[in-house]
Every structure is written in C-alpha cells, then in structure tokens.
Amino acid sequence: MAGLGGRTVHDLRRESRSAILQRLYFDGPMSRHALCPATGLSSGSVSNVVAELLADGLVEEAGSVGSEAGRPRRLLRIRPDSGRLIGVDVGETRVRVELLDLALTELARTERPLGPRGYDVGAVVGHVHEGIAEVLATARLAPGELLGVGIGVPGIVEDTAESGAVVHGQTIGWDAVPLQRLLRTAGRLPVHVPCHIDNGAKTLGQAEMWFGAGRGARSAVVVLFGSGVGACVVTEEAAQGRAVEWGHLTVRVGGRRCRCGARGCLEAYAGAEALVARWREAGGQPSAGADEERALTELLAAARPADGRESDPVAAAVLAETAEYLGAGLSDLINLFQPERILIGGWAGLQLGGAFLEEVRGHALAHALRFPAGRAGIALGRLGPDAVTVGAAVLPLAAFFSAGGHRPRPAPDTAPTPAWRTTVEGRSV
Structure with a gap:
C-alpha cells in the first residue's frame, strides 16, 4: 500500500527504524521518551520500532535515568556486537585492512606493503583479498556474517551500472579500473555482502565529520596530506561530502612536473613525495634506503632539531x-x-603536526579574503593515521542505517515460483 508521497508502509517503517538507529548511534544511550522529539516520531511509533530493534538484537537496554514523574526511564543503545564491518585503506605505501564492530572498535587488523609492484592492479586486489581473509580468520568470522566492506582509494570513483565502482587514478596509473568487479570476480566475498568504494579523502572526511574534529560543523573541508594531497568538501548541500582533486590545482604555471603529468600542481610542491624530492634537490641527504615516511621524519628533525642543535637551513x-x-x-x-x-589529516599532515600547522594557518589567512578567513578554523584531524580506514568502514555502516538496520540477505539460487503458477499447476493435477 502506498503512503504519503508514493512511499509504502514498508518505506515508512524503514525510515522510522533508520531515524531511531542513527539517533541512538550518535546521541545514545537515550530513553524512548527522549527519542520522540529527537526523531519527530510519535510515542507509539517509537515503542513499536524499538520493540522490533530489541527483537532483532540491534538495540539493548543500558540502565535507567530518573524522570520528573519519579518513574525511571530505561535507556537504550546500539549493541556494538550486533554487526561487523571491514574498512580498507588503499594507501600510498600499504594496504591497511581492519575488522570493526558497530562501535568501530578494532577487532583485527593487518597491513600489506605495496612493495615493488606498487599500484599494480592485480597486486592491490590480491592485498585486499588476503587482508580481508586474514582479519576474518583472526576473528573466526565467516564472510557472510559481515554487514559490508568499505574501501578508500586514491583517484576519482565513478559508479557504473556495468562494473560498479570504477577508479580513475591518474597519479597511480589507474585508467578506468573496474575495481569493484575485480574484487567480486575471485568469489572470496559473497555477492550479498555490500562492497562500497570511494575516494580516500572522502572517507577521511566522513570519519572526521562523524567522530572527529568536524563533528557538529555544518560545513568543513578535510584535507588528506600524504604523498599527494586531496580534500573532501562537506556542506549542507553535500552532507556526505564530495571529494575534490585539490592537489591538482595549478599554483605555478609551467612549474614542477606533477605525478599526474601536468606542471605546477599543488601536489608537485606540497605533497610529501615532492617535499622530500625538493629537499634532496637542494642538497638534503636522507639516510640510505629511507622510505618516504622516514625521509620526511628526517627532514623535520633537521629543520627543527629537538636536542638544541642549530636548524639545518636547507631543510628549514x-x-x-x-x-x-x-x-x-x-x-x-x-x-x-x-x-x-578546515581539518588537516593524513600521515604527512599528522607527522608535521602543530608547529607546521601554525605556519600554514598564517599563510592561508594572509592569502584568503578576510571575511571567510575570519570564520574558518584550521586544525589537525583527531582520528590519527587510521582515519581513512575507519571512514571506509563508515560507508557500509551508513548504508546499513539507511536500510533501517536490515541485514543483507543471500540471493536465492533460483527465483521463487510465483504464487499464481503454483495455483494453476495445482489445479491441473
């Protein structure tokens, strides 16, 4: 039966479940009484939906709180163990895979260095498959028990009807890579387990807005500062965030060659890879065999020595x-x-830290228009180096809540026989 605006009773029920789950997740524990104004639902609807969620094992009682009438009200919260999620960060030096519960508490993790094959598509797909298998084995969990898998990747992600998520990663040599189809092809992840793929800067932004330094803000820009640089813009019109290729903004016409092939991109000057390269070109000498992260640490130590020695002028x-x-x-x-x-995250941004941030803030305020600059706070993200992984896990979590907390179900091997056919065939016997 269709309801208001063409929505069915099923749609209305799902939306009510979704509203209650989200309020409990972000603001719980809460009483049934408090859920009414928080969700806009009637007391009868709240009672009925809560009864369903308790029966489904998604919600549990968590103590009580007094009321003006003197009768204590039972508090409700999401059960952390009622679902499992996997977050994957296809990063710049490694693939990180984490298994989490609904409270996003880590249950198992593994990291696989990209190694000499780098961003070779087959190697990355293998790392993701092996990482998922390892964390599931550690937790003794079957793949079909997952609520979903979320994956953060570098590049632009296009959703297509034919291949699912397709990744355009010009800086890593990925040209229309059908990553979602490739991950499904091996058959290690059941078809009914949702797999969500999005830009890594966007997953970082999602995590910081839900749980970190962006919580409560109506608009923010979350910057991912690693080997390259990227950003996620969150506004009231794009509440889920929108990844922007900020690193490929031209800051110097005819300047340094960027990894994308163009000249003068911001990433060619401000990404950690470019920063270390410019230090070497100016005479800096990172230790033999140092990888990018170690070389950046050495540059920072040379520019700002902690033992009272004079700063290295080249590094500074x-x-x-x-x-x-x-x-x-x-x-x-x-x-x-x-x-x-504006929040700065990513391994390089966090490593350079507060002192570097003050310099960046000063230049940003000097270049920006006074009015918007006076309203924009600039700070470090709070979630640390795992933020992209946690944000990736938020992708299936958000989809789960939108579905009203209904778990993904395996597709039947064959389509069920329509009722009319059964009736007709029964009459013909």
Missing part, C-alpha cells in the same frame, strides 16, 4: 616554502567554499 627553507604553498592552497578552499572548519 624547504619546509617553510611548503607551508606557504599549502597555505595558499587552503586560502583557495576558504574563498571557494567558505567552510566553518
């Missing part, structure tokens, strides 16, 4: 120039989107 100059480029890039985000907050 490279770091100062990088802060200016990043600040100029942030000023463009401020002028374009006028966010309440």
Whole structure:
C-alpha cells in the first residue's frame, strides 16, 4: 500500500527504524521518551520500532535515568556486537585492512606493503583479498556474517551500472579500473555482502565529520596530506561530502612536473613525495634506503632539531616554502567554499603536526579574503593515521542505517515460483 508521497508502509517503517538507529548511534544511550522529539516520531511509533530493534538484537537496554514523574526511564543503545564491518585503506605505501564492530572498535587488523609492484592492479586486489581473509580468520568470522566492506582509494570513483565502482587514478596509473568487479570476480566475498568504494579523502572526511574534529560543523573541508594531497568538501548541500582533486590545482604555471603529468600542481610542491624530492634537490641527504615516511621524519628533525642543535637551513627553507604553498592552497578552499572548519589529516599532515600547522594557518589567512578567513578554523584531524580506514568502514555502516538496520540477505539460487503458477499447476493435477 502506498503512503504519503508514493512511499509504502514498508518505506515508512524503514525510515522510522533508520531515524531511531542513527539517533541512538550518535546521541545514545537515550530513553524512548527522549527519542520522540529527537526523531519527530510519535510515542507509539517509537515503542513499536524499538520493540522490533530489541527483537532483532540491534538495540539493548543500558540502565535507567530518573524522570520528573519519579518513574525511571530505561535507556537504550546500539549493541556494538550486533554487526561487523571491514574498512580498507588503499594507501600510498600499504594496504591497511581492519575488522570493526558497530562501535568501530578494532577487532583485527593487518597491513600489506605495496612493495615493488606498487599500484599494480592485480597486486592491490590480491592485498585486499588476503587482508580481508586474514582479519576474518583472526576473528573466526565467516564472510557472510559481515554487514559490508568499505574501501578508500586514491583517484576519482565513478559508479557504473556495468562494473560498479570504477577508479580513475591518474597519479597511480589507474585508467578506468573496474575495481569493484575485480574484487567480486575471485568469489572470496559473497555477492550479498555490500562492497562500497570511494575516494580516500572522502572517507577521511566522513570519519572526521562523524567522530572527529568536524563533528557538529555544518560545513568543513578535510584535507588528506600524504604523498599527494586531496580534500573532501562537506556542506549542507553535500552532507556526505564530495571529494575534490585539490592537489591538482595549478599554483605555478609551467612549474614542477606533477605525478599526474601536468606542471605546477599543488601536489608537485606540497605533497610529501615532492617535499622530500625538493629537499634532496637542494642538497638534503636522507639516510640510505629511507622510505618516504622516514625521509620526511628526517627532514623535520633537521629543520627543527629537538636536542638544541642549530636548524639545518636547507631543510628549514624547504619546509617553510611548503607551508606557504599549502597555505595558499587552503586560502583557495576558504574563498571557494567558505567552510566553518578546515581539518588537516593524513600521515604527512599528522607527522608535521602543530608547529607546521601554525605556519600554514598564517599563510592561508594572509592569502584568503578576510571575511571567510575570519570564520574558518584550521586544525589537525583527531582520528590519527587510521582515519581513512575507519571512514571506509563508515560507508557500509551508513548504508546499513539507511536500510533501517536490515541485514543483507543471500540471493536465492533460483527465483521463487510465483504464487499464481503454483495455483494453476495445482489445479491441473
């Protein structure tokens, strides 16, 4: 039966379940009484839906709180053990896989270095499959028990009807890679287990907005600062966030060659890979065999020694120039989107830390228009290096809530026989 606006009773029920689950997740524990104004549902609807969620094992009672009438009200919360999620970060040096419960508490994790094959598609698909299998084995969990898998990747993600998520990662050599189809082909992940793929900067932004430094903001830009740089813009119109290729904004016409092939991109000056390369070109000498993360640590130690020694002028100059480029890039985000907050995350951003952030902030405010700059706070993200992985796990979690907490079901091997056919065949006997 169709309801208001063409919605069925089933749709209305799902929306009510979704509203209660989300309020309990973000604001719980809460009483049934408190859920009414929080969700806009009647007391009868709240009681009926809560009874369903308790029966489904998604919600549990968690103590009580007094009321003005003197009768205590029972508090409700989401059961953390009522579902399992996997988050995957296809990062710049490794593939990180984490198994989490509904409270996003880590249950198992594994990391696989990209190694000499780098972003070879077959190698990355293998790392993801092996990582998922390992964390499931550690937790003694069958793949079919998952609520879903979320994967954060570099590049632009296009959703297609034929192949699902297709990744356009120009800087890593991925040209229309049908990643979702490739991950399904091996058959290690049951078809009914949802698999969500999105840009890594967007998953970072999702995590910071849900659980980190962006919580409560109506608009924010979350910056992923690693080997390259990217950003996720969150506004009231795009509440789930929108990944933007901020790293490929041109900051110097005819400048340094970027990994994308163009010249003068912000990433060619401000990404950690470019930062270390510029230090080497200026005479800096990271230790033999140092990888990118270690070389960045050594650059920072040379520019800002902690033992009272004099700063290395070459390292300090490279770091100062990088802060200016990043600040100029942030000023463009401020002028374009006028966010309440700009949050800097990613392994390189977190490693450079607060002192570097002050320099970046100063340049951003100097380059941006005064009015939007005066309203934008600039800070480090709070979720640390696992933020992309946690944000990836949020993708299936958000879909689960949108579905009203209904679990994915295996597709039947054959289509069920229609009732009319059974009736007709019965009469013909």
